[in-house]
Amino acid sequence: MTPAACDLAIVGSGPAGLAAAAEAAALGLRALVLDEQPRPGGQIWRNIEAAAGTARAAALGAAYAEGLPQVEAFRRSGVEYWPDTTVWQVEDGFRVTASRAGRPVEIEAARLVLATGAMERPMPVPGWTLPGVVTAGALQILLKNPGLLPAGPVVLAGTGPLLLAVACQLASLGARPAAILETAPPGRMRGAARHVWPALRAPGYLAKGLAMLARIRAAGIPVFHGVEDLAAEGEGAVRQVAFRSGGRSERLSAEILALHDGIVPQIHLSSALGCRHEWDDEQACFRPVLDPCGQSSRPGVAIAGDGAGIGGARAALAAGRLSALDAARGLGAISGETFETRARPLFRAVARERSVRPLLERLYAPTLRPERIGYATVVCRCEAVPAGEIRAAVRLGALGPRQAKAYTRCGMGPCQARMCGLTMVGIIAAERGVPPGEVGPPRIRFPAKPLTVAELAGREAPRKDASADATASPRIAAPLRHPDCTWRHAMTQKITGSFVALITPFNRDGSIDFEGFRTLLKFQEEHGTAAVLIMGSTGEVSMLTPDERRRIITETAKMKTGRMQLFYGCTANNTAATIEMVNYAAGEGADGAILAAPAYICASEDDIEAYFREIADAVDLPLGIYNNPPRVKTDLGHEALLRLFEHPNYVVHKESTGRVGQVAQVLAARPDVSVMCCDSPNLGLVVPTMSLGGHGTANMTGNIAPAELATLSRPWTGWEEAAGFRETYLRCLPLLHYAYSAINPVPVKSLMKAMGLPAGELRKPLRGLEGPALQKGIEIMRRLGLDEQYGLSPARQAAE
Secondary structure (H helix, E strand, O other): OOOOEEEEEEEEHHHHHHHHHHHHHHHOEEEEEEEEOOOOOOOOOOHHHOOOHHHHHHHHHHHHHHHHHHHHHHHHHHEEEEEEEEEEEEEOOOOEEEEEEOEEEEEEEEEEEOOOOOEEOOOOOOOOOOOOOHHHHHHHHHOOOOOOOOOOOOOEEEEHHHHHHHHHHHHHHHOOOOOEEEEEOOHHHHHHHHHHHOOOOOOHHHHHHHHHHHHHHOOOOOOOOOEEEEEOOOOOOOEEEEEEEEEEEHHHHHOOEEEEEEEOOOOOOHHOOOOOEEEEOOOOOOEEOOOOOEEEEOOOOEEEEHHHOOOOOOHHHHHHHHHHHHHHHHHHOOOOOHHHHHHHHHHHHHHHHHHHHHHHHHOOOOOOOOOOOOOOEEEEEEOOEHHHHHHHHHHHHOOHHHHHHHHOOOOOOOOOOOOHHHHHHHHHHHHHHHHHHOOOOOOOOOOOOOOOOHHOOOOOHHHHHHHOOOOOOOOOOOOOOOOOOOOOOOOOOOEEEEEEEEEOOOOOOOOEEEHHHHHHHHHHOOOOOOOEEEEOHHHHHHHHHHHHHHHHHHHHHHOOOOEEEEEEEEEOHHHHHHHHHHHHHHHHHEEEEEEEOOOOOOHHHHHHHHHHHHHHHHHOOOOEEEEOOHHOOOOOOOOHHHHHHHOEEEEEEEEEOOOOOHHHHHHHHHHOOOEEOOOOOOOOOOHHHHHHHOEEEEEHHHHOOHHHHHHHHOOOOHHHHHHHHHHHHHHHHHHHHHHOOOOOOOHHHHHHHHHHOOOOOOOOOOOOOOHHHHHHHHHHHHOOOOHHHOOOOOOOOOOO
């Protein structure tokens, strides 16, 4: 492959890239622009050439229209332009390797300008991985490029000028948003007031902002202020948005939830090149360290536009021209005097346009605090790593992103930490109690973007004859999967916290109460439960028919909202039947299955180890092992368990032997599973398991006291969790003893029915508690204040 040669390689064709290219051409430099998009303009002026003069362009606003003359000037400059080109490696020299329309290309350049722009700050909230949850910028791309409008209700949530701009654009195009959920805290204007006067130096910004607010009011778009506890809910897609505003809980219907918490510099290429970066407290992100001309710490590499620090399109235009001027001076194309003359007004323009930034950064400071992200909320979408797993990695000694990646795979997916890097750094900093700058940014290595083996090898991938499939329907190819990498990090997420073994509610006629299931699942979701086990021993699984078990899986899987994982008890009376049940659950959308040894047969430890392994080899679903010898008479020791945990499908372990030593040995070996224990106070495993670093409890008492068990099940990251655990455990000890005062689930299900929760009767031959035995449980609930806390009211006959 013969490399193309140029004086200046410019990566990106947004405002900074366009201006740098036009300036370079005017100065006589051979410039080459490489851009991933099919047309110039970047994100802010995306598709401006095609949209110019249309009603859509008018609705997108004057700032969008400003891009047309810039793109036209770029076209007239005659600069060589390679669209559909992704840069994935830069070597000394500079030798740039990229993929152009799927084929590898190389460029040798004397200088390099990175004009990669900005990206939206990730906003991990519960349910943000549901289909229908997008960023505000992604929604705007659909407006600009194909001109698509959302058909269903849209809710915009977060903070920042882009959120207001998208709301106005949607309203102008006839797709008025259902609401704006403003997450900025009240009183932000007081802190920003002193920056209003300096901001007037940047012409038009304040007027534009006030005009957008006026248009939102005129369009009648409801705005909720001070929004907290934001979550997306739905079954298979977002259906509603839950949040708190003004001290009240709210829910809105939504088919699209657009999240936005500001924008940050796109620093992937500059990081991979080894350019120095520093933490910016005002913008709460890392940005490259640059001189006034945009030169980075690596000689010959300049960074211009929002990739150097957020400044807006007009500032990016001036910065792009400055970078080209500086390159021309360095290459000897212009004198130092010429540079000074031409650069002076550009320095003033950059300062003027950025004078509004202090005001905007205080008005729209990022609102999602990493330390408040829930344990079960996914941070890394590629590898499905939740916040709790990153915190656990810090407890195990991960001081920065590199160690956290090694422990959890957070940031190791195709996006290479673009979507999770800042959040991961924030969580690590909060757990360590240090500034994010001390943690440092994730380390990025080339290749900076995913590529095919054919591209890496420098040859075109073989193609099928198009005529052979001329009439075939387009289809998505199934990804290749290594047989030893089934689910370990492609699963939904590692579980930490409270894993409640749910009861099975029955109607009066003995049939399954599916509306009761819905109520109980919502009850658990609202009070901090991370996952539920449906049809465990607490769910009277041994007294359900096979048809009932399959229908329970089918109907409850439809109730998933994404806020809580649903595992199912799939143990049957033999290996083949268990595999069949697991595969049925997988096909219906289960998050996982919990397995125990088949009851009554009293098989040897070796036989049951082989049983667990055979099932894991035969299915594609996250699995858990329930080691419960009192029920099944087979006991797996820690050596057998650790051998099984080497299988990537096993992700959860629940220990119910009462042997603290076994729990310690499993935790000391650090298998990649969630280690949990039974909440029985008689077994006495809860305190030692959590103190040794356990990930939570797989409990029964959470059916009646979910928030308390969520506290007891929260992994210890410091004295605060330990102190909260001790207080809650000692306070709730009477209730824990009561829950295990008779065979599971007799006490807890009887008490739930008595307190007004949908439970129904137990299946015979089990019988519910009555009289003084039941009254004792009711009195415990009252004494602990749980009846008022959960809005429960004992049935009259039970109370009497």
